[in-house]
Amino acid sequence: MSQIPANLRYSDSHEWIQDNGDGTATIGITDHAQQALGDVVFVELPEVGAELATGEEFGVVESVKAASDLYAPLGGEVVEVNALLEESPESVNESPYDDAWLIKVRLTEPDELESLLDADAYGELVAGEEESD
Known part of the structure; x- marks a missing residue:
């Protein structure tokens, strides 16, 4: 069973979103998504300053099994990328x-979080x- 923290919001494309309370949001992929992918070997992310539209592809996560596109659950400007990845x-x-x-x-429309x-x-x-698998 996947971990689903109650304090986060989620997209149907398996990204999680944390409202940082300052007009920004942190985005990652869910525990369910990383389990489905298997061992992740590469992550491609956008540059700081990139403008994202809701639903737009913003990167790729590659595993030993497959490559999966990442989709922006919210529109805004990328203000930081996780260099650790x-x-x-x-x-x-290990720590999705x-x-x-x-x-x-930095969110264009913070109210989008509610959707x-x-x-x-x-x-x-x-x-x-999981039932349909």
């Missing part, structure tokens, strides 16, 4: 909600996917 992409498997966050974004899934709704999405 360049040297240690496997940390996505802590050390292995992907990017921090994302809460932990219960994301848990239902994951359960449905």
